[in-house]
Amino acid sequence: MTISPVVASLRAQAALQNEWLAERLTTLLPAIMAQSGIDFWIVVAREYNEDPVIMTLLPAPAMNARRRTILIFARRADGTVDRLTLDRYGYGDLYIQAWNPDHEAQDDCLTRIVGEYHPQRIGINVSPTFALADGLSHAEYERLLIALGPTYAERCVHAEALVIGWLERRIPAELAVYPELVALGHRLIATAFSRTVITPGVTTTDDVVWWLRQTMHEAGLRAWFQPTVSIQARGMPFTEPPTRNRILPGDLLHCDVGFCHLGLCTDQQQHAYVLARGETSPPDGLVSALARANQVQDLLLAEMQVGRTGNQVLALARARALQVGLQPSIYSHPLGYHGHAAGPTIGLWDMQKGVPGASDYPLADDTVYAIELNNVATVPEWDDQPVRIALEEDAVLTGGNIEWLNGRQTQLHIIK
CATH class of the missing domain: 3.90.230.10 (Creatinase/methionine aminopeptidase superfamily)
Incomplete structure (x- = not known):
């Protein structure tokens, strides 16, 4: 009896998973964001201390967060979601690379983008119930609040329903x-x-x-x-x-x-x-x-x-x-x-x-x-x-x- 993978080639596996990710980001994520009532989702992680969610959002062959990666998902009035990344290397066509490290500090870039979108409910990955929705480390949480400033920090909510919806569907x-x-x-x-x-x-x-x-x-x-x-x-x-x-x-x-x-x-x-x-x-x-x-x-x-x-x-x-x-x-x-x-x-x-x-x-x-x-x-x-x-x-x-x-x-x- 043959035991072989459904897709043998690593290259073909990556291509298929990226097709799925593109479809999920386009069709599934906007619906889940709307259902959860979150209009701005921030996912941030450092290399080798990855949030469990971020690895489901990065295209293959990404294997870690590469130094420090910030993903931003901003829901517009028409229901579409802008997908931004603040990192040094980019993630192809799935995300707009919104940070130029030669011109701006990463946290300053985050502060600027939040001000441009002016979100009312900012989802962050903190959850007392589900470990998979609790991936924001304490240090990154403290750093994130500083970058957001008092006004937007008060608008942060647990993104538990969004995270679970994204992962389970x-x-x-x-x-x-x-x-x-x-x-x-x-x-x-x-x-x-x-x-x-x-x-x-x-x-x-x-x-x-x-x-x-x-x-x-x-x-x-x-x-x-x-x-x-x-x-x-x-x-x-x-x-x-x-x-x-x-x-x-x-x-x-x-x-x-x-x-x-x-x-x-x-x-x-x-x-x-x-x-x-x-x-x-x-x-x-x-x-x-x-x-x-x-x-x-x-x-x-x-x-x-x-x-x-x-x-x-x-x-x-x-x-x-x-x-x-x-x-x-x-x-x-x-x-x-x-x-x-x-x-x-x-x-x-x-x-x-x-x-x-x-x-x-x-x-x-x-x-x-x-x-x-x-x-x-x-x-x-x-x-x-x-x-x-x-x-x-x-x-x-x-x-x-x-x-x-x-x-x-x-x-x-x-x-x-």
Whole structure:
């Protein structure tokens, strides 16, 4: 099974991402600025201490803020947005280079431009709730207020809604490619959970982890966290520390894998079963356990409606799951430029009654989610031992409907 990137050439990747960025800046940003009520957005960062947002606004192959970069987005009365950059090197056609360092200091240039636009609400990247919207460093904040002066400093507001809206929303071109990224992740897991990688009695979970990591690296995919592979087995429950990491017949395997490609991230968890001697299929109890976890997925997706907050979705889905006798834990999250991306969290594994702040944000159209959860069920063939089926599949919420980007696991991978 081939593991190769959707777009192999780095040059082609950069060109495609820049096409997307140009479209996002032209079509998406003006709408989000209007929705957030901000008419002037300042994004400022220094090299190697980049605001998380600025790297989503700079065209490839930019890899940092180059000394100190200031981006300015000024919304005009007709709804269009002027895009300016105050930096020494420029960013091509996407931004007007508004600062000449031979004639003016950078902060003086900022002061002048603000006075010319005379904005009423100036958005800055400060947020007590979302880390991704809190990228303005303290020193840059102090410096920015001095440059703005008392009148305009008083007009500064948190740009939280603008930042989250920019990061979480996907344009049609991105959504068209996302299923291919998720399919690539499915192929990666299918190969990892096969005889190509695993020899029962020989291979360890660490071997599979590093195969996943190395394969992603060689395929030009950036792992955004270290993959994990774990074992449950009869007499070796998930509730106790593992007694071994060598994979044996009769083991139930679990993996958690995520990567970024073309600036977009995936996140997936699936299970495999290693057939024991004399078996031709997994125990019925494990098959049933997977089906019950699929049922939790169905109940959660049914509650993920535009306008509901993450906390509302969590409460409704959990109530329905408990009502039908399931034992769920729901901890789903947005996907996009980041793995744990901008937008409403839908539970945390240790906060099943709701997450203040991050889960009070409403779901929006044209957003992508990692549907991450688990369900516990007993397996009769394992002396009614509890088994945790932890699944994670990627889905898109668009047009008011949510659907899987590339299907989901409904059958265990089988290793013979």
